[in-house]
Amino acid sequence: MAQITVVGKNARTIELDLPEANKHVLHQVVTWQMAKRRQGSASTKTRAEVSKTGHKMYGQKGTGNARHGDRSSPTFVGGGVAFGPKPRNYAYTLPKKVRRLGLAMALSDRQQEGNLIAVDGFAVNGVELDGKTKSFLGWAAQQGLDGTQSVFLVTDNELVRRAARNVPWITALQVAGLNVYDIMRHDRLVIDAIALEPAQEDTQTGEAAQ
Template identity: 60%
Template sequence: MVTLSVLSAKGQKARDLEATLPEVNPHVLYEVVKWQMAKRRAGTAATKTRGMVNFTTKKMYSQKHTGRARHGDYGAPIFVGGGTVFGPQPRDYSYTLPKKVRKLGLAMALADRAKDGKLLIAEGFEGVNGKTKEFLAWATGAGLDGSQTVLLVTANELVRRAARNLPWVRTLAPEGLNVYDILRQEWLVLDMPAWEAAQARLASQGKGGEA
């Protein structure tokens, strides 16, 4: 059981909220982040093999009676510009991670921010209507001055638009909440609908996307 700070719509601390979150296991967080990074890899690295290089396949010179080593075509890997042996080819780096582990990782990421007192839940964003200066005023009132990075999670498009121009704020919709982005930023701020969506996601047994 952890105690979370709930901010009023004006950015002032309004009350505390009790939540049940698991103990943090760094290895679980590592496994989930590794899984996320593997899914995001493009896997497009490629080199040309001997059969792909643009050289004639004609034999360089006669096999015998030259006094030189025997060779085939100019595309052989031992020559400059020749094909690469065992070079990278396009591949899919993604793999399957159990849904229970993904959900546990998300819960632990929330717990990690909560234990440091860096998880805030906002009841709203009063006065924020799409302008950066409006969100900056709200954040300053909430004690977020830009000295540390913030992950802002809200379904309100106007609030996300207002915050996304600030270099120290990363914004996400509630369905995009994931372990990697939580751990990358020093503070996590969710509005109440986003917090409830996260709790429902952790409690559900259905299929999920990135944890």
């Protein structure tokens, strides 16, 4: 049972039954995410699509040269490409259970390393943040976030996301955008405590939101 300390106006400790991180599962989920993000727009022209004459270059016999048809053959510079890439969709299906398990493991990994900060209200000296970057940096300094490590900020507080979006070492998303890839590529995770508490029952069965 993982114990997570919540900072903010209602400081407390919450317990989550998180699975032990497995590199293979995390790799599977991240690879699936990146495959879905691929644009898949690479395209080459076949010999039927290049702008070349379709006439036979010279006679089939008697020249002493190799037999050729037209200039669009892949053997010539400027000719078509044989088996080249065409626009395609790289996405594939990963079982929902694996995706949810991967998210729970990513949270577990950050918690075990001491790089998970659960927050219940963003305030400095009892004053809620006003959407200004300066006030957010003051809050971040109180939590030991000084820019030496990258931070993944997950909160539904629009003012906090607005204040953090100009900070180069912070990536801010809504709770609905929580994902394994962004968790793993940042050094620290700052997340709304309320986003973790409903997940306690789900992570036991591998059903945390992806």
